[in-house]
Amino acid sequence: MTTETLQNFRRSGYCGTYTMKNVGETISVCGWVQRQRNKGALIFVDLRDRTGILQLSFNPDTPREVFEKAAGLHSEYVVAATGILRERESKNPDLATGDVELEVTELRLLAASETPPFEILEDLQANDMLRLKYRYLDLRRPNMQKAIQTRHRVTKVVRDYFDEQGFFEIETPMLTKSTPEGARDYLVPSRTHPGKFYALPQSPQQYKQLLMLSGFDRYMQIVRCFRDEDLRADRQPEFTQIDLEMSFVTADDVMEIQEGFLKRVFKEILDVDVQTPFPRMPYSEAMARYGSDKPDTRFGFELCDISDLVKDCGFGVFSGPVSEGGSVRLINLKGFAADFPRKKIDKLVDFVKTYRAKGLAWARLIDGGVTSSYQKFLTEGENAAILERAGASDGDVVLIVGDAKDEVVFAALGALRVHCAKELNLLDPKVFHFLWVKEFPMFEYSEEDGRFVAMHHPFTAPLDEDVEKLETDKLGCRAKAYDIVLNGTELGGGSIRINTPQMQETMFKALGFSAEEAQERFGHLINAFQYGAPPHGGIAYGLDRLCMLMAGAESIRDVIAFPKVQNASEPMTACPDVVDQKQLDELGLALNLAVLEKKTEE
RNA sequence: GGCUCGGUAGCGAAGUCGGUUAUCGCGCCGGCCUGUCACGCCGGAGAUCGAGGGUUCAAGUCCCUUCCGAGUCGCCA
Numbered sequence: 001m002t003t004e005t006l007q008n009f010r011r012s013g014y015c016g017t018y019t020m021k022n023v024g025e026t027i028s029v030c031g032w033v034q035r036q037r038n039k040g041a042l043i044f045v046d047l048r049d050r051t052g053i054l055q056l057s058f059n060p061d062t063p064r065e066v067f068e069k070a071a072g073l074h075s076e077y078v079v080a081a082t083g084i085l086r087e088r089e090s091k092n093p094d095l096a097t098g099d100v101e102l103e104v105t106e107l108r109l110l111a112a113s114e115t116p117p118f119e120i121l122e123d124l125q126a127n128d129m130l131r132l133k134y135r136y137l138d139l140r141r142p143n144m145q146k147a148i149q150t151r152h153r154v155t156k157v158v159r160d161y162f163d164e165q166g167f168f169e170i171e172t173p174m175l176t177k178s179t180p181e182g183a184r185d186y187l188v189p190s191r192t193h194p195g196k197f198y199a200l201p202q203s204p205q206q207y208k209q210l211l212m213l214s215g216f217d218r219y220m221q222i223v224r225c226f227r228d229e230d231l232r233a234d235r236q237p238e239f240t241q242i243d244l245e246m247s248f249v250t251a252d253d254v255m256e257i258q259e260g261f262l263k264r265v266f267k268e269i270l271d272v273d274v275q276t277p278f279p280r281m282p283y284s285e286a287m288a289r290y291g292s293d294k295p296d297t298r299f300g301f302e303l304c305d306i307s308d309l310v311k312d313c314g315f316g317v318f319s320g321p322v323s324e325g326g327s328v329r330l331i332n333l334k335g336f337a338a339d340f341p342r343k344k345i346d347k348l349v350d351f352v353k354t355y356r357a358k359g360l361a362w363a364r365l366i367d368g369g370v371t372s373s374y375q376k377f378l379t380e381g382e383n384a385a386i387l388e389r390a391g392a393s394d395g396d397v398v399l400i401v402g403d404a405k406d407e408v409v410f411a412a413l414g415a416l417r418v419h420c421a422k423e424l425n426l427l428d429p430k431v432f433h434f435l436w437v438k439e440f441p442m443f444e445y446s447e448e449d450g451r452f453v454a455m456h457h458p459f460t461a462p463l464d465e466d467v468e469k470l471e472t473d474k475l476g477c478r479a480k481a482y483d484i485v486l487n488g489t490e491l492g493g494g495s496i497r498i499n500t501p502q503m504q505e506t507m508f509k510a511l512g513f514s515a516e517e518a519q520e521r522f523g524h525l526i527n528a529f530q531y532g533a534p535p536h537g538g539i540a541y542g543l544d545r546l547c548m549l550m551a552g553a554e555s556i557r558d559v560i561a562f563p564k565v566q567n568a569s570e571p572m573t574a575c576p577d578v579v580d581q582k583q584l585d586e587l588g589l590a591l592n593l594a595v596l597e598k599k600t601e602e
Numbered sequence: 603g604g605c606u607c608g609g610u611a612g613c614g615a616a617g618u619c620g621g622u623u624a625u626c627g628c629g630c631c632g633g634c635c636u637g638u639c640a641c642g643c644c645g646g647a648g649a650u651c652g653a654g655g656g657u658u659c660a661a662g663u664c665c666c667u668u669c670c671g672a673g674u675c676g677c678c679a
Contacts, residue, residue: 037638118612118629125613125614182678182679232673354674565672
């Protein structure tokens, strides 16, 4: 079958836009053949473009050569058709254009197609690898088209809203200086400076702070960022941030303007009204109540501390953690005892072990009785006190984790409450619970480095009342940092920054950098701050995560046109890949074969 | 790096206790059909059961190794 060019063909509109009001018009559409149904003397072709499907019809009155051309069409052929829009004899209520069809008088075959490796269907069940290898076909599917379009509309709202609020969009470099704090950098070798490397930005953090110093006052950017770390459903090595910074603001000012943005974007894209202001919760409260710094507040199952009740009990599994400085805490799956028979609870025991918990104690209150994994080790009074503290009554399941490290208890129970809620179908993706988590700890201790590191980043300002603690009580020192959390996902995070060289110096000292080290790594920022930096702060959102939640997707891959798979490769182009020796020579690079061999063996 | 789950025609799946020619749906090819729209009917092709090794008279099925994917822990200031 020979293909044709467009010649004098002019598209009159998109397939999905034609309805009864256009009946009688001569129209011209083009797109891909979704399906051809040949009834012998009648042929129907579903023509698809990004707006939807329009049925083309061919009958005995159709010019013969057009009819024969239609008979030769197959899936994914690209055609242009002209004809008269008619009301259908038998209508299809499932289709937006189901009342009409195009009675074709002219048909051009613009491109044929091989049989695609999978059908272009809305609810395709194909494995991710295949979809990504043929991503250009995967993206033809209506739900992918919708997701990518939604992403476009979100970024449009971002630009509109922040423009209205006086923000300038300013681009920052992609080739930057590697900074050792934080995630692993992607490195780019320099040809003009042999042996030296650029790094791709993990975020434009320092540049945007310098823009504040330059007086731009309100900055925004939709910007690609890079982190060479392992992938997750919500983490890609390259991802997009909505990056913002403002001068002369407090944390509350920043949060307020973000609430305006989120309210706007949810209204415009999903027609969902979200209530502002969002609840604001200190980090310590989030951990104590939910065991997480990004709690999903769509359901209860809050944590409950029973350390004081069991610290002197005769059961070492409970008393041990408390005496070693940890805690024993529980969650109560209120009213769900029937959903968690013994077998299911055993699976929960395995579940918490992935979070390094040593085990899971439980009590099941059903039919007026109590069965429990631990009650025989405790006195009657102790047992009663625990259930009372848990607020447990008949029909409940109480799940208890104790550990010498609070972080293990929090991680295990925090994950467990979400896991159980998921199993119980309590997570409605159409309900949106926003939450600000604020007053994060300034520091955390890094076992790997054997020192304190900044939890957020080293430019974050401490709470005014905690400045003294930079020296005296690092773990008790809180930062002017805040995260925006939506349904248990960290959508974004930010802080008020340090704006004086004195405070920045104190901070570097607290992190254990000598003056020389600080100068070498962050000299540009330290020097700049000698020249009058305004108080400033900002936030950065994960655009991919925002779009994922708004699209109801399970993974950010679904809202990224060309994402990477778990080993950070890209199946369609098969990158990363080897390069020519000539390219290496030009950069003065040699592969260390001994190291590569060892890596391959591992 | 660890753990869990998965890999069977182009796609999605089934395959029991190890036993004849590996099953089903979609798609594909050929034929028929004047109102289909997940069209229908008739016929057909298409599989080194991810790869390698082992046990066995016999392996998709059991064992070992390995590759690939997904989820997750570590990691991600």
